[in-house]
Amino acid sequence: MNNEEVLHEQPLVVHDLGHSAHEHHHKQSFITKYIFSQDHKMVSKQFLITGIIWAVIGGLFSVIFRLQLGYPDQTFPFLEDILGRWAKGGRLDTEFYYALVTMHGTILVFFVLTAGLSGTFANFLIPLQIGARDMAAPFLNMLSYWFFFAASVLMFSSLFLQTGPASGGWTIYPPLSALRDAMDGSKTGMDMWLASMALFIVSQLLAGLNYITTVLNLRTKGMYMTRMPLTIWGLFFTAVLGVLSFPVLLSAVILLLFDRHLGTSFYLSDIVIQGKILPNEGGSPILFQHLFWFLGHPEVYIIALPAMGIASEVISTNSRKPIFGYMAMVGSFFAIAILSFMVWAHHMFVTGMNPFLGSFFVLLTLLIAVPSAIKVFNWLTTLWKGNIHFTPAMLFAIGFVSLFISGGLTGIWLGNSTLDLHLHDTYFVIAHFHLVMGVASMFGMFAGIYHWFPKMFGRLMNNTLAYIHFWVTIVGAYLIFWPMHYEGLAGMPRRYYDYSNWESFKMFGGLNEFISVVAAIVFFTQFLFIFNFFYSIFKGRKLTEKNKNPWKSNTLEWTTPIHPGHGNWVGEIPEVHRWPYDYGKDGRDFIPQTEPIGADESSHAGQ
Amino acid sequence: METALAQTKTKMWTGGKSPFNVSYGKLMMWYFLMSDSFTFGAFLISYGSIRFSLNHWVDHNYVFNKFPFTEANLPLAFVSLMTFILIFSSVTMVLAVHQGHKMSQKGVEKWLILTILGGLAFLGCQAWEWTHLITHQHDVLVDGVLQHWGTTVSHNPWGPEVMFNGQLVATPGPVAFGGYFFGITGFHGFHVFTGVVINSIMLVKTKLGTFQKRGHYEMIEKAGLYWHFVDLVWVFVFLCFYLI
Ligand code: HEM
Numbered sequence: 001m002n003n004e005e006v007l008h009e010q011p012l013v014v015h016d017l018g019h020s021a022h023e024h025h026h027k028q029s030f031i032t033k034y035i036f037s038q039d040h041k042m043v044s045k046q047f048l049i050t051g052i053i054w055a056v057i058g059g060l061f062s063v064i065f066r067l068q069l070g071y072p073d074q075t076f077p078f079l080e081d082i083l084g085r086w087a088k089g090g091r092l093d094t095e096f097y098y099a100l101v102t103m104h105g106t107i108l109v110f111f112v113l114t115a116g117l118s119g120t121f122a123n124f125l126i127p128l129q130i131g132a133r134d135m136a137a138p139f140l141n142m143l144s145y146w147f148f149f150a151a152s153v154l155m156f157s158s159l160f161l162q163t164g165p166a167s168g169g170w171t172i173y174p175p176l177s178a179l180r181d182a183m184d185g186s187k188t189g190m191d192m193w194l195a196s197m198a199l200f201i202v203s204q205l206l207a208g209l210n211y212i213t214t215v216l217n218l219r220t221k222g223m224y225m226t227r228m229p230l231t232i233w234g235l236f237f238t239a240v241l242g243v244l245s246f247p248v249l250l251s252a253v254i255l256l257l258f259d260r261h262l263g264t265s266f267y268l269s270d271i272v273i274q275g276k277i278l279p280n281e282g283g284s285p286i287l288f289q290h291l292f293w294f295l296g297h298p299e300v301y302i303i304a305l306p307a308m309g310i311a312s313e314v315i316s317t318n319s320r321k322p323i324f325g326y327m328a329m330v331g332s333f334f335a336i337a338i339l340s341f342m343v344w345a346h347h348m349f350v351t352g353m354n355p356f357l358g359s360f361f362v363l364l365t366l367l368i369a370v371p372s373a374i375k376v377f378n379w380l381t382t383l384w385k386g387n388i389h390f391t392p393a394m395l396f397a398i399g400f401v402s403l404f405i406s407g408g409l410t411g412i413w414l415g416n417s418t419l420d421l422h423l424h425d426t427y428f429v430i431a432h433f434h435l436v437m438g439v440a441s442m443f444g445m446f447a448g449i450y451h452w453f454p455k456m457f458g459r460l461m462n463n464t465l466a467y468i469h470f471w472v473t474i475v476g477a478y479l480i481f482w483p484m485h486y487e488g489l490a491g492m493p494r495r496y497y498d499y500s501n502w503e504s505f506k507m508f509g510g511l512n513e514f515i516s517v518v519a520a521i522v523f524f525t526q527f528l529f530i531f532n533f534f535y536s537i538f539k540g541r542k543l544t545e546k547n548k549n550p551w552k553s554n555t556l557e558w559t560t561p562i563h564p565g566h567g568n569w570v571g572e573i574p575e576v577h578r579w580p581y582d583y584g585k586d587g588r589d590f591i592p593q594t595e596p597i598g599a600d601e602s603s604h605a606g607q
Numbered sequence: 608m609e610t611a612l613a614q615t616k617t618k619m620w621t622g623g624k625s626p627f628n629v630s631y632g633k634l635m636m637w638y639f640l641m642s643d644s645f646t647f648g649a650f651l652i653s654y655g656s657i658r659f660s661l662n663h664w665v666d667h668n669y670v671f672n673k674f675p676f677t678e679a680n681l682p683l684a685f686v687s688l689m690t691f692i693l694i695f696s697s698v699t700m701v702l703a704v705h706q707g708h709k710m711s712q713k714g715v716e717k718w719l720i721l722t723i724l725g726g727l728a729f730l731g732c733q734a735w736e737w738t739h740l741i742t743h744q745h746d747v748l749v750d751g752v753l754q755h756w757g758t759t760v761s762h763n764p765w766g767p768e769v770m771f772n773g774q775l776v777a778t779p780g781p782v783a784f785g786g787y788f789f790g791i792t793g794f795h796g797f798h799v800f801t802g803v804v805i806n807s808i809m810l811v812k813t814k815l816g817t818f819q820k821r822g823h824y825e826m827i828e829k830a831g832l833y834w835h836f837v838d839l840v841w842v843f844v845f846l847c848f849y850l851i
């Protein structure tokens with residue numbers, strides 16, 4: 001099937017080609033245009049806005065539990081007003097504290113940084129940047145959003161259960177999560193978590209299959225794989241990782257559901273609960289960890305790769321320089337994708353794993369630092385002596401690189417099993433993954449939104465608000481997470497409710513308070529962004545026909561009309577003649593991909 | 608010659624067409640099957656890791672030795688029949704696809720019906736086998752008392768045998784057996800079921816002449832890919848639960 005047929009179930013009949021089906025806008029009702037839309041651009045916006053809503057919820061949760069951590073001996077009566085019995089007398093209920101931590105992790109990892117990030121940018125950029133009318137299967141694409149929506153509704157409703165939402169941590173290790181009697185959070189909340197995640201996996205599979213086939217099959221003429229923007233490479237490998245790792249999480253989830261409801265013993269053995277001996281025997285809770293982390297580690301790269309792709313694109317465009325080492329970038333994506341399936345057990349060094357086996361995982365884990373370092377080197381070299389335009393997107397992309405370096409270096413500490421014995425399950429790990437994954441990928445997402453907002457909505461965002469947003473967020477991120485390294489090195493465990501009773505951790509009281517204050521400030525600063533985003537959708541400065549490519553970018557999406565209809569290009573899809581990184585070449589600021597190679601043009605690395 | 612070859616080869620990837628010369632739908636099906644095989648792979652590897660960490664498993668020749676309508680001891684006979692039915696339904700599926708290539712609506716219909724019947728027969732067999740396992744009770748010595756157990760996800764009457772009152776009786780076996788057996792064959796059965804549903808939809812569409820009008824029977828090919836995959840998975844399940 002070719003590109004033109006994507007929008008039409010039947011092959012186009014010849015007379016239709018004359019006045020190309022895409023010039024006239026089909027009359028669409030509100031429902032088919034904004035709700036059950038099959039246009040990849042609308043699906044992308046749906047993912048984005050749902051992601052933003054989830055980010056506010058997930059972020060708010062962290063502010064609430066940080067209040068407890070920062071002020072363990074104080075009460076906040078207003079909490080009782082909003083949370084009711086979850087905060088009796090203004091103190092967070094201990095079980096609810098765990099529920100908040102669990103939901104914060106689940107929401108941010110899966111709903112914001114997986115669905116929100118690649119859902120938004122894969123949907124938006126893949127067809128536009130490879131020159132396709134839409135995704136290969138627009139209907140499945142729409143379904144992928146609605147499965148995500150259903151998963152969201154289920155997860156959200158679980159917040160209002162009498163017994164509260166799941167609260168065994170975002171990694172939901174059994175036996176805690178498998179036994180209803182273990183705690184309130186393992187009752188109905190856990191079932192809803194599992195059901196929601198199963199729907200989420202379906203959504204991810206539908207999406208990923210679509211992304212992969214679209215990239216392979218629907219590139220426009222001349223768009224060699226090696227002429228694709230790095231965003232597309234990043235999103236492509238993300239989809240491959242998702243398609244191969246989420247099914248394993250599905251298996252883990254199904255077995256856990258069986259253990260919970262059918263009396264099987266996949267993960268359970270020799271358990272006494274409330275003085276009662278359970279009949280389960282022969283299962284292994286470690287088995288769950290293997291299955292979970294076989295997804296879990298690729299999952300962290302599912303979150304990182306789109307951000308890496310976006311950063312590459314934004315940095316090259318705004319340095320007005322070709323990306324340094326295009327093929328090395330592609331190669332390192334590939335290496336990361338392969339290696340990320342072979343390192344999962346570095347999350348399990350302290351499970352009693354054979355140290356000899358552990359040493360292989362140490363080796364492979366440290367190997368994955370190599371492609372990561374190559375990428376960092378290439379970003380820095382691209383910036384080097386560039387003619388840098390500090391747009392908000394560029395600042396966030398540079399911020400991404402900075403955070404990725406800071407967090408990546410501590411990964412190398414953790415990857416050594418001997419060090420990890422001490423650091424595992426401490427705040428050091430929290431610091432590591434928030435910098436390298438959480439905040440860094442958030443920055444990638446912000447960079448993407450600021451960069452492609454004009455293409456999404458035909459208007460520009462406000463720069464002043466964006467600059468304030470950037471500086472507060474980056475300074476805040478370091479102030480929040482840097483000190484956690486020290487707490488972790490001192491042995492302070494993660495996931496505790498109150499550290500003030502511990503002689504060893506009392507000294508961190510002031511530091512915890514400081515972190516909590518900054519966290520609240522950073523959280524509320526995000527509303528600048530949210531205001532900017534929604535305000536600019538309706539009131540932002542409009543793009544003009546002359547300025548419809550505001551960042552003077554080479555890629556294909558900027559050759560579409562300011563408000564592209566379903567089908568993206570009026571008339572034929574443009575042909576591509578070069579790679580997307582001809583910036584500052586032969587004395588020209590930029591040369592779009594659609595421009596044929598000139599007769600006396602100098603050759604470049606990407607041809 | 609060599610350069611010409613190299614050229615067509617690079618031309619595959621230059622955009623504007625599918626590099627593998629397959630439609631997006633088939634490509635998607637292939638990738639879906641790849642991801643589904645990871646789900647099954649995770650199940651089977653979990654099963655293997657638990658099973659080999661235990662000292663005792665069950666003896667298939669005793670557990671799976673019954674055939675409907677007879678009390679004879681026929682080890683693995685029934686499951687062989689099931690396997691044969693499923694593989695045979697793959698053959699009829701191939702023939703349906705073949706008829707599709709020849710644009711023969713009647714041919715597609717005929718072989719598709721046989722494939723659906725094969726799938727239903729397999730599901731029927733599985734239902735019988737499950738019922739038999741669950742309801743057929745065996746003597747088990749539990750804490751010095753003889754009890755009667757069926758084979759379920761939480762009970763395994765096929766443990767090591769001991770002498771009791773001058774008689775050989777079984778003790779409880781590892782419960783993991785029932786969990787994995789019913790879990791994995793059930794998950795596979797669910798796939799067969801969806802396959803039957805898909806094939807039935809294809810049959811209706813064929814009867815309505817949808818594909819004839821469209822000019823090709825590619826949907827049948829896609830359904831066929833899925834069906835063959837479900838068959839292939841069965842071979843592994845069969846190997847892991849009945850043979851090894
Ligand atoms: C330089 C490469 C990296 C290495 C060597 C590395 C190593 C590790 C190790 C060994 C752990 C386990 C720590 C423990 O629990 O004791 C860990 C945790 C983690 N890493 Fe990394 N990492 C690297 C990069 C990344 C990246 C790029 C991401 C995400 C984008 C990431 C996300 C995470 C997460 C989410 C966790 C914690 C999960 C949890 O326990 O809740 N890491 N890392």
Ligand SMILES: [Cu+2]
Binds near residue numbers: 296343
């Ligand atoms: Cu990891």
